[in-house]
Amino acid sequence: MKTFKALGLVSLLATGCAFAATAQEAQEAKTPARQSWTFAGPFGHYDQAQLQRGFEVFRNVCANCHSANLLAFRNLSEEGGPAFSEAQVKALAAEYTVKDGPGDDGAMFDRPGRPADHWVPTYANPEAAKATLGAAPPDMSVLAKARGYEVGFPKFIFDLFTQYQEAGPDYIYSLIALGYSDKKDLNHNDYFPIPGGHIAMPRPLSDKMVDYTDGTPPTVDNYARDVTAFLTWVAEPKLEDRKKTGLRAIIFLLIFSGLLYFTKKKIWADAH
Ligand code: HEC
Known part of the structure; x- marks a missing residue:
């Protein structure tokens, strides 16, 4: 009886260790x-x-x-950073399209980016990015x-x-x-x-x-x-x-x- 119990305990320990080891391995x-x-x-x-x-x-x-999202185009011309010239940043921002508005007609509209705008993401939100x-x-x-x-x-x-x-x-x-x-x-x-x-x-x-x-x-x-x-x-x-x-x-x-x-x-x- 005693031997069985001991054996059981040993095998239990062994499985426990094996589990711990695989978990460890997988996480490393x-x-x-x-x-x-x-x-x-x-x-x-x-x-x-x-x-x-x-x-x-x-x-x-x-x-x-x-x-x-926290990066604004104008940050790119600030001292201590990449410090591009203001003209470069203006041209860069203008390459991007920003949604603005609503305008007088109550609708949102697209316009070229300006230095004060924040970085324009490829995906409008994390869900859209996740879907793709x-x-x-x-x-x-x-x-x-x-x-x-x-x-x-x-x-x-x-x-x-x-x-x-x-x-x-x-x-x-x-x-x-x-x-x-x-x-x-x-x-x-x-x-x-x-x-x-x-x-x-x-x-x-x-x-x-x-x-x-x-x-x-x-x-x-x-x-x-x-x-x-x-x-x-x-x-x-x-x-x-x-x-x-x-x-x-x-x-x-x-x-x-x-x-x-x-x-x-x-x-x-x-x-x-
Ligand atoms: C094709 C799309 C794609 C491109 C291009 C890409 N990433 Fe990623 N990146 C992802 C996705 C999706 C995740 C999330 C991965 C996950 O959770 O399994 C990610 C995650 C990461 C992570 C996070 C890992 C973490 O600890 O959460 C870092 C760092 C990262 N990317 C850096 C970069 C850098 C730097 C570049 C440019 C050189 C880059 N990525 C280009 C799609 C991209």
Whole structure:
């Protein structure tokens, strides 16, 4: 009797472990490797030429499916971003058709876009995109900040000191540049963190699909880095200001600590 019970227990445990193992296996997406970005670290800043190239990739590739509702055309001419000229942005906006109105007759009407308009999405709403693509592509306004991956103990403690904040960009880059493999099914992505790694987005990039005018080689790797930098700027256009303020605050605190130290020394100099 006892042996049976023990056997039963063992087999129960074994099945439990097997279940846990398959669940674990299915869930395991690869952890993105850390990339080097100009906007990383306390002196981080955007590379204007890279943002301009990234915008071309966004506009010609990603924007066919993804929206970016918080991005206004005029943002593209702001300092610290791609900083296109105002004339360029005006011409760009005019290429898009915006629904406006109602006019005097009470009807909505179409007109060419203006710099103050927000980005014009290909699909009017997520439902329409889902109906065509099988899943709704997430809006890109804050995607680079909204995505990331678990760093885990003890690495995240070191990250506090190195100021690592690029989990989102590292994830996006890995997903679009490295995640697809020809051997498995075309919608498998090694970095997509759902069980099985099945993603509704087919491989979005291939070499030479977007023209670069500044001599940068038109490769998947460069497209992925550039569009990721662009999306990071879209998600956090004030990153440079934030880092500059942080640096100033730290310098101030250092000087202030020094002053306090000497003040303390002076005040207590006669006390023995
Ligand atoms: C053919 C349409 C299409 C194109 C083009 C496309 N995407 Fe997607 N994308 C999708 C869909 C659909 C999803 C949702 C996938 C899902 O939920 O399975 C998605 C999801 C994503 C995700 C989100 C993964 C997550 O964590 O939720 C990222 C990041 C992404 N796309 C980046 C890009 C970038 C960058 C480009 C341009 C280089 C691009 N996509 C081009 C359709 C597209």
